[in-house]
Amino acid sequence: MGTATICALTQGDQLDCWNERSDLRLTPLRPLDATYQSVHGDASHGCALSSEGHLPCWPNSFREELTEAWGSETTFIDVSIAASLTRGHACAVTSEREIACWTRYGGRVDAPSGEFESVSVGPVEACAIRVDRSIVCWGPMYSDAENAPADSFTAISAGRGRTCGLTEDGMLRCWGRADEAPAELRTSGLTSISVSWGNHCAITEKAELWCWGSNHDAHVGALPGTYTAVSTNEDHTCAITTQGELRCWGFNDHGQTDSPPGRYAAVATGRRFTCAIRIDGHAVCWGDSRHERTDAPTGTYTSIAAGWWHACGIREGGEAVCWGRNDYGQMDVPNGKYSRISTNERHTCAITTEEELRCWGFNDMGQLDVPSGHHVEVTTGQDHTCALTPEKRAVCWGHGGRTKYRMDQAG
Known part of the structure; x- marks a missing residue:
């Protein structure tokens, strides 16, 4: 009581x-x-x-x-x-x-x-x-994170109650609970975006890296250097420089920012752990090792994603594999060949080589209820999912629209 x-x-x-x-x-x-x-x-x-x-x-x-x-x-x-x-x-x-x-x-x-x-x-x-x-x-948790604007997008990233995308001319568009971007980015062309719980990071056309938001022990503003990729999560951020160096910062209670030496091609930040792909295609993970989520299977990878308690990747040839905790079926990959994959707290989504989007895991908010049609990009938030169509339109779903219930937004 x-x-x-x-x-x-x-x-x-x-x-x-x-x-x-x-x-x-x-x-x-x-x-x-x-x-x-x-x-x-x-x-x-x-x-x-x-x-x-x-x-x-x-x-x-x-x-x-x-x-x-x-x-x-x-x-x-x-x-x-x-x-x-x-x-x-x-x-x-x-x-x-x-x-x-x-x-x-x-x-x-x-x-x-x-x-x-x-x-x-x-x-x-x-x-x-x-x-x-x-x-x-x-209330604040229901702030249109799944209601995408009618722009044409080239990239999209979802976090907790927020989503951001990059339009065809490189402009930033955010909806839901997203924090306002720095003034310097509102008229700048951007090439990459990463959104998490309260953090946002973007890379400009000049390869500059900017981060803003709640700043859980992380940098806010422009960071020194030039970058090709960035991934931010609840409490830490990692980015790859144009020379392939991996830099991580933020909260480090489980060693999630202690990146191994070497050169990298891709990075994904999970909850208190990090996974990355080296330039030779091998995957490596570090940080909180509970549930074996840092034990990446062997193989040559083309894509990698990290969630709360599990991670997933796509090997050469299109095979998708996941590792870590599987309490909601978030690691039960359907058979097929895949080109894109994204995972969050309790669900995972991936796009096949035929542009079919499949999602699996927990579905309490309708985050697995994929709309019909082809999709070329996918991003998973905590309780919602967004994807890009071949026509570069953003579609999002979740936050309650499942089974016999219909989700309305209170005005």
Whole structure:
């Protein structure tokens, strides 16, 4: 229930609460003789949904904000409280099928209109199921990362809740939660782009490397030297100079920036580990070695990708192989010959030599639901996927549009 109060429903649907530090029985709710359907809470706030639809909450300030915003006579059918340590915010579905959201100190919060069945609240986002079984989500996590603009692109890269692409004239276009690029890059021709959780890096036509964003122990701004390739991830970045030297920087708690000496042709940064292809085609990985994700199989590689707990590569001849953890089937490569591959936290996508895009692994947000047609490039974000068509149009999918649910964007 939280760090101060623990609550549970008895077999008789009575609510029982106590303090976890002193085992003191508490009575935060009235009436005491009511029966309850469910109890919800975070570290310091709680609500219980009674059999009659009443919603008593604690502490008093949290309950008072609900009453002030929605009245004392409103009844409810569902409730969800965010995992917030101090502020406390919640949403509930009223008996009239409306969404009611409020915070402990801010009162009523805007929510989508319509008729709903249930709601779920996270730290910075919320989703609800409408009576027609469609899903609507709102908050910073749902910021159009999968809704690509109608430009023509030559390159594309997806991160967590953000996507960036390069147009045919080398201009940068980003959507979703992407941070604003430095002014120097907004009118510059770019040749390469890499996007991750909060970091962005791009290489200009003059082979200059620029990085911007949250800067997890990494450089921001223009970096010295000239470069041909770059890859950035959650906490570190690696780039290959025009002389083939591999340079890595950022957080190094597992040795992910300690690149082996030599000359390289490609690099991919995963979560606390890095993989690269030497100029002779051999793959090497280093950093956090758990789940054998740094044990690249032997062979000559033409492409490489690194995710959270696994990595994948394409060998000469088009064979795709993966290594590391396979808890969601993200390493189960379908038979075929491939030319492009990309992987992220729990899913992998690759393009065959016939321009057929295939995706496998976890599909909780529809990130595997590939649209029909041919594709020539692919990039995998945490919960969404984007690809380029032969006509250089960007198409993206994920963030909830799967199976019987339809994803709408709250305005």
